[in-house]
Amino acid sequence: MLERIEQIREEGRAAISRASDAAAVEEARVGFLGRKAELTTILRGIGELPPEQRGPVGKTGNEVRRELEGLIDEAKARHERAELDDRLAAEAIDVTLPGTPPVLPGHLHPLTRTRREIEDIFVGLGYRVMEGPEVEHDYYNFTALNYPPGHPARMLQDTFYVDAGSLGPDPALVGSDGEPLTVPPGPRDVLLRTHTSPMQIRGMEEQEPPIFIIVPGRVYRRDSDATHTPMFDQVEGLAVGEDITLADLHGTLLTFARAVFGPDRDVRIRPHFFPFTEPSVEVDVSCFRCGGTGRFENDRCSLCKGTGWLEILGAGMVDPNVFGFVGEHGYDPDRVQGFAFGMGIERIAMLKHGVPDLRMFFDNDVRMLEQFR
Numbered sequence: 001m002l003e004r005i006e007q008i009r010e011e012g013r014a015a016i017s018r019a020s021d022a023a024a025v026e027e028a029r030v031g032f033l034g035r036k037a038e039l040t041t042i043l044r045g046i047g048e049l050p051p052e053q054r055g056p057v058g059k060t061g062n063e064v065r066r067e068l069e070g071l072i073d074e075a076k077a078r079h080e081r082a083e084l085d086d087r088l089a090a091e092a093i094d095v096t097l098p099g100t101p102p103v104l105p106g107h108l109h110p111l112t113r114t115r116r117e118i119e120d121i122f123v124g125l126g127y128r129v130m131e132g133p134e135v136e137h138d139y140y141n142f143t144a145l146n147y148p149p150g151h152p153a154r155m156l157q158d159t160f161y162v163d164a165g166s167l168g169p170d171p172a173l174v175g176s177d178g179e180p181l182t183v184p185p186g187p188r189d190v191l192l193r194t195h196t197s198p199m200q201i202r203g204m205e206e207q208e209p210p211i212f213i214i215v216p217g218r219v220y221r222r223d224s225d226a227t228h229t230p231m232f233d234q235v236e237g238l239a240v241g242e243d244i245t246l247a248d249l250h251g252t253l254l255t256f257a258r259a260v261f262g263p264d265r266d267v268r269i270r271p272h273f274f275p276f277t278e279p280s281v282e283v284d285v286s287c288f289r290c291g292g293t294g295r296f297e298n299d300r301c302s303l304c305k306g307t308g309w310l311e312i313l314g315a316g317m318v319d320p321n322v323f324g325f326v327g328e329h330g331y332d333p334d335r336v337q338g339f340a341f342g343m344g345i346e347r348i349a350m351l352k353h354g355v356p357d358l359r360m361f362f363d364n365d366v367r368m369l370e371q372f373r
């Protein structure tokens with residue numbers, strides 16, 4: 001019997017040291033010390049042994065039980081600690097990492113904001129906002145703006161051409177009586193408009209003088225680099241009446257420039273060429289970074305490249321030839337005159353907010369857009 005108890009001691013020690021986790025240790029406890037374990041049964045049956053065996057078997061049996069209990073408690077504690085350490089390591093969180101930022105509600109795109117700002121300024125001056133088609137006839141985009149077919153000025157504005165037949169009958173060429181109108185002069189091409197200027201013609205066809213309109217909208221050109229994208233946005237302006245002069249253009253654009261770029265700005269106009277204005281001008285605003293001095297922080301101003309001026313738009317007095325295309329709508333070049341201007345919305349927004357690359361407006365990178373919240 002004593003021999004068997006010693007065997008159980010050895011088996012128990014071996015089983016406990018073999019146990020690779022807390023569950024296996026528990027299994028060993030049940031196997032060696034549980035109610036149905038052999039040692040338990042031996043100790044429970046001591047009373048039935050011959051009297052001379054009771055003392056040694058009880059003593060050794062209890063000693064083995066205590067030893068195995070001690071080994072089991074120790075092994076269990078060791079495995080539980082290791083398992084806890086593993087779990088803590090696996091579930092570790094770095095509380096110093098930045099949290100997930102809350103998603104803020106959306107906001108207007110910087111170009112939409114700039115467009116609305118421009119619209120507000122001109123609406124405040126009494127202009128009406130008009131919109132027009134992006135898919136346009138050659139006639140409105142070029143011919144009626146005094147770019148005759150074949151004129152080299154057309155080459156500066158190559159664009160995307162559309163299969164005219166795919167559009168079906170042109171509603172613009174059907175009169176209110178349903179009869180086809182005479183086909184306008186010029187090539188019958190249909191194209192993506194290269195500027196908002198065609199709306200000068202459509203605006204004058206729709207409304208007799210005096211007319212004061214601005215036309216925001218998308219335009220398209222075969223162009224692509226840091227300051228040109230194949231699609232961009234313009235705002236056209238047209239003011240025609242009986243005695244509107246270049247001085248009115250200057251005053252209007254001065255008001256505009258001060259509203260957008262600050263009350264201390266000045267504007268200058270330089271001679272230029274556009275087919276549909278005579279004289280034509282380009283308009284500069286005094287640089288708002290260097291205050292027009294061309295020097296900034298003891299260096300050449302990087303925004304205006306040291307010139308003190310930033311080009312913002314093209315403009316001019318409407319060419320009498322253009323009125324010739326809308327004569328039947330009340331625009332007699334001997335009676336009316338006026339000015340037109342056209343600006344790029346992206347260019348205004350880039351200058352105003354210091355955006356270095358035009359394409360950033362269209363990348364939809366929230367890190368950029370968020371700054372215009």
Ligand code: DAH
Binds near residue numbers: 237277313315339340
């Ligand atoms: N349409 C011209 C362009 O896109 C800009 C322009 C110049 C518009 C002079 C005008 C103007 O109305 O008078 O390059």
